[in-house]
Amino acid sequence: MTARISPSILTADFANLERELGRIASADLVHVDVMDNHFVPNLTFGQRMVESLQRVSSLPLDVHLMIDDPDRWAPGYAEAGAFSVTFHAEAVTDAVGLARRLRQIGARAGIAVKPGTPIEPYLELLPEFDQVLVMTVEPGFGGQKFMESTMPKLRLLREATARSGLDVWLQVDGGISEKTIGIAAEAGADTFVAGSSVFNAGGPEEQIALLRAAAGSHVH
Numbered sequence: 001m002t003a004r005i006s007p008s009i010l011t012a013d014f015a016n017l018e019r020e021l022g023r024i025a026s027a028d029l030v031h032v033d034v035m036d037n038h039f040v041p042n043l044t045f046g047q048r049m050v051e052s053l054q055r056v057s058s059l060p061l062d063v064h065l066m067i068d069d070p071d072r073w074a075p076g077y078a079e080a081g082a083f084s085v086t087f088h089a090e091a092v093t094d095a096v097g098l099a100r101r102l103r104q105i106g107a108r109a110g111i112a113v114k115p116g117t118p119i120e121p122y123l124e125l126l127p128e129f130d131q132v133l134v135m136t137v138e139p140g141f142g143g144q145k146f147m148e149s150t151m152p153k154l155r156l157l158r159e160a161t162a163r164s165g166l167d168v169w170l171q172v173d174g175g176i177s178e179k180t181i182g183i184a185a186e187a188g189a190d191t192f193v194a195g196s197s198v199f200n201a202g203g204p205e206e207q208i209a210l211l212r213a214a215a216g217s218h219v220h
């Protein structure tokens, strides 16, 4: 299996997003970080931005909602055409109900956990999800240091998917670079969000290739 690379436009130039998408054409997905300044202490953009990106992006949009009350807001992102919509376990009221709703609209359903949130309660819900996002930094900002302390969660998830035979993508987000991606891949991740390491690189396409190669030998 090859690693999926999902560059996060959080570190891109917001005034030139269409052009920025053109710099990452070899990526598998585009990671779109929606922040509401309540769930996290930072503010980005909302559904209209996702609709606009959807019109110009040839890559699938991987929407990561760092917002309160996803039960209310997440379906709109699926309706906007997002390929996947991931909400936070800490913010949702009815995780299974919301995941079913997202799938019904036609999006992949994802659940995310912050570094301090245990994964055990969600293992039995894996059949309800298409992807799980393990945050490897505190959500809110790009450019933070990868937290290796989160890796046991990936091992548990990988064991659970292997045992059940479920095809649930295991995603990591935060501090992913050519130095850390192998650690996450070895622990069980197969989908890698990378913001600053891709968009701050001189050549984003070269950096994507570098990340793919560094993950490649470890991905299960």
Ligand code: DX5
Binding pocket: 008, 009, 010, 011, 031, 033, 064, 137, 138, 139, 140, 141, 142, 143, 144, 173, 174, 175, 176, 193, 194, 195, 196, 197
């Ligand atoms: C952080 C966001 C990430 C962010 C990662 O809360 O969810 O997607 O863009 O940025 P880097 O790769 O720079 O850590």
Ligand code: ZN
Binding pocket: 008, 031, 032, 033, 064, 173, 193
């Ligand atoms: Zn993210």
